[in-house]
Amino acid sequence: MTVWSRDDSHLPAALRGLRLPMVAAPLFIISVPELVIAQCKAGIVGSFPALNAREGEGEHPLLDTWLTQITEELDRHNQANPDRPAAPFAVNQIVHRSNVRLDRDLEICVRHKVPIWITSLGARVEVNEAAHSCGGIVLHDIINNTFAKKAIDKGADGLVAVAAGAGGHAGAQSPFALVREIRQWFDGPLLLSGAIATGAALLAARAAGADFGYVGSPFIATHEANAQPGYKQMIVESGAEDIVTSSLFTGVSGNYLKPSITAAGLDPDDLPSADASSMNFGSGSSKPKAWKEIWGAGQGIGAVDELTDTASFVARIESEYLAAGRSLAAEFTG
Known part of the structure; x- marks a missing residue:
């Protein structure tokens, strides 16, 4: 059952009727079927990311196996819980030209009729067409208004x-500046990412003009996440001051946990930079070490103070979201 009372009929069918206006972000290495299934069952x-599914040479494509596992488990859940169906799932495609698996992965996703596609690092018409051919919708991630317009011009739905x-x-x-500029010309599905780790932050995203909050880092500290125990504990113990922004590890500016950089023998206060030419997704990541040893996280992790399961985390966000909404609503009544 949804907790919001607004009319969401203007949204694509795949994004209607969710328990919360919230989408879990795809996390490199971290997001695996167990986490995805738990998120969807939580509403x-x-x-x-499609590139998380990596099989050995000569083996059956693991992406195909994962999609079968996810769809069959969610189907079983829905049959057993017709009054509390699972939310749909999304697959993230890295559209960068160095991703040599892209064509194969697109074909697999079309065959499985993936309902939501999230595209990153490049907007391409043929990718959007592939998603639409099987009834899917495309949400493209962007960092500024210029890229937003290009994505919609090339056929993205949100x-x-x-x-x-x-x-x-x-x-x-700033999220306030970015959402405002986009909303001046675009009234379609808009998700906001950036330190959304509480129900109050989720409400703020909605108030700013986004349809959904896009939540990533808190899920690292869940039991279902495919993260090393030390990574999960570092999320719990760290705060915004422990986040370092650097382009060194992938060629694109990203946010990482300072203690993990120090543990790798680097000085987090004196990191060299790298340019986008160093990106190479031919084997799954521009530099796998950047994610296996240098751990990514957003500035919202100060709100994460315990390891928990996905269902409990979503329930906490729901409770906080409702409480924050009621508190603010009281200011505008009477």
Whole structure:
């Protein structure tokens, strides 16, 4: 059952009727079927990067196996819980030209009729057409208004505004400025990313003009996440001051945990920079070490104070969201 009373009929069918206006961001290495299934069963859109599914040479494509696992488990859940169906899931496609798996992964996603596609690092017409051919919708992540317009011009259905404070490849603009500029010309689905780790922050995203909050880093500290125990504990113990922004590790500006940089023998206060030419997704990541040893996170992790399961985290966000909404609503009554 949804907790919001607004009319969401203007949104694509895949984004209607969610328990919360919340989409789980796809986390490199971290997001695996167990986490995605838990997110969807909790009533929010779960997601994972297609490149997380890596099989050995000569083996059956793991992406195909994962999609079968996810769809069959969610189907079983829906049959057993017709009054509390799972939310749909999303697959993130890295559209950068160095992703040699892209064509194969697109074909697999079309065959499985993936309902929501999240595209990153490049907007391409043929990718959007592939999604639409199987009834899917495309949400493209962007860091500024110029890229937003290009994405919609090339056929994306909605946008993920990645603002300052987000984990991974974050933008530099204030969420208030970015959402406002986009909303001056675009009234379609808009998701906001950037330090959304509480129900109050989720409400703020809605008040700013976004349809959904896009939440990533808090899910690292869940039991279902495919993260090392030390990574999960570092999320719990760290705060916004422990986040370092650097382009060194992937060639694109991103946010990382300072203690993990120090543990790798680097000086987090004196990191060299790198340019986009160093990006290479031919083997799944521009530099896998950047995510296995240098751990990404957003500035909202100060709100994460315990390891928990996904269902409990979503329930906490729901409770906080409702409380924050009622508190603010009281200011405008009487």
